[in-house]
Amino acid sequence: MKLHFTPHTLEFRYPFKIALNYRTTTPVVITEIMCDGIVGYGEASMPPYLGEDHKTVSDFLIKAGKVLAEFKTPFYLETIIDRVDIIAEGNTAAKASIDIALHDLKGKLEGRACYTFWNLEKENTPHTSITIGMDAPEVVGRKIGEAEVFKILKVKLGSDEDKKIIETIRSYTDKPVSVDVNQGWKTKEEALDLIHWLKEKNVLFVEQPLAKRDLAGSAWLTERSPLPVIADESFQRLADLTRIKDCFHGVNVKLMKCTGLNEAYKIIREAQKYDLKVLIGCMSETSCAVSAAAQLSSLADWADLDGPLLIKKDLFEGVEFSGGKIVLSDRPGIGVRRLQG
Numbered sequence: 001m002k003l004h005f006t007p008h009t010l011e012f013r014y015p016f017k018i019a020l021n022y023r024t025t026t027p028v029v030i031t032e033i034m035c036d037g038i039v040g041y042g043e044a045s046m047p048p049y050l051g052e053d054h055k056t057v058s059d060f061l062i063k064a065g066k067v068l069a070e071f072k073t074p075f076y077l078e079t080i081i082d083r084v085d086i087i088a089e090g091n092t093a094a095k096a097s098i099d100i101a102l103h104d105l106k107g108k109l110e111g112r113a114c115y116t117f118w119n120l121e122k123e124n125t126p127h128t129s130i131t132i133g134m135d136a137p138e139v140v141g142r143k144i145g146e147a148e149v150f151k152i153l154k155v156k157l158g159s160d161e162d163k164k165i166i167e168t169i170r171s172y173t174d175k176p177v178s179v180d181v182n183q184g185w186k187t188k189e190e191a192l193d194l195i196h197w198l199k200e201k202n203v204l205f206v207e208q209p210l211a212k213r214d215l216a217g218s219a220w221l222t223e224r225s226p227l228p229v230i231a232d233e234s235f236q237r238l239a240d241l242t243r244i245k246d247c248f249h250g251v252n253v254k255l256m257k258c259t260g261l262n263e264a265y266k267i268i269r270e271a272q273k274y275d276l277k278v279l280i281g282c283m284s285e286t287s288c289a290v291s292a293a294a295q296l297s298s299l300a301d302w303a304d305l306d307g308p309l310l311i312k313k314d315l316f317e318g319v320e321f322s323g324g325k326i327v328l329s330d331r332p333g334i335g336v337r338r339l340q341g
Helices: 054-068 074-085 092-110 114-118 137-146 162-170 188-199 215-224 238-244 261-273 287-294
Strands: 002-018 021-035 038-045 129-131 152-156 177-180 203-207 229-231 250-254 277-281 302-304 320-322 325-327
Touching: 002 054, 002 092, 021 054, 021 092, 038 092, 038 287, 054 074, 054 092, 074 092, 074 261, 092 114, 092 261, 092 287, 129 302, 137 162, 152 162, 162 188, 188 203, 188 215, 203 277, 215 229, 215 238, 238 261, 250 261, 261 277, 261 287
Parallel strands: 129 152, 152 177, 177 203, 203 229, 229 250, 250 277, 277 302
Antiparallel strands: 002 021, 021 038, 320 325
């Protein structure tokens, strides 16, 4: 098999304000793995906290290409993924791009969608939340109006403006809201007070309220919280589950954190054994990576897969959302088609 990759930079549909910071672009790398004239597509999306960029991903993929060249087909998928994983520590987004492309390629060669690999049902997908970036109240109102068909909203908190943000949203809609704090609350006592307040505002759950290394604080909070507390930055890969399982009510599974579909499936099944809730999420991603994650979405309690809806120009056609419900494509593999331009 041969590997080819190209760097891109995604622009958001509009600059939006999250916890008083503006995000305007994010780097991605699109990976292609070719076999018998068929191309499997993968994607590495690189938020700064993962420590990856175009160069680190490119350097890793060059090394991984030598491993892939030893295999003629993707049907030794788990062996290949294990070999790629030990090339270097970290590089989880780069590894995810290979994993996604291999799953896509295998599905195309077999003529079936990836969700069938795990005997999942296409119809059992959840609704995704959609992020409402903070801005002037009238802009927030416009964004909420644009997201009218979605049943669940998402908002980023973690600043002195948290209550104001929620009150602004509540002035426009009473839809359920999920909250991502991104480690923004300073103490467990502050977090507990805010969570009690949020429960009265029809909030579903709270992601990563405290610093990622503060597992003792998270365990204290989880024991007392009236809302589910979900690990994000505190949790990345399968090996982390035993360390954090008693500190949270659930985990946010993202392909870019855990190296792709192969490990994400294992994480979800293991989390379920511990009675942990599962949120399947994404970074700032195109329909390539999000369509891949959507293959596993029927196993999740909640989904946050709005990445393609927040960027200006998607690179792929793939997963769709009907009234916010995830609709998987009938195409084989991860179900995407590369767009031109």
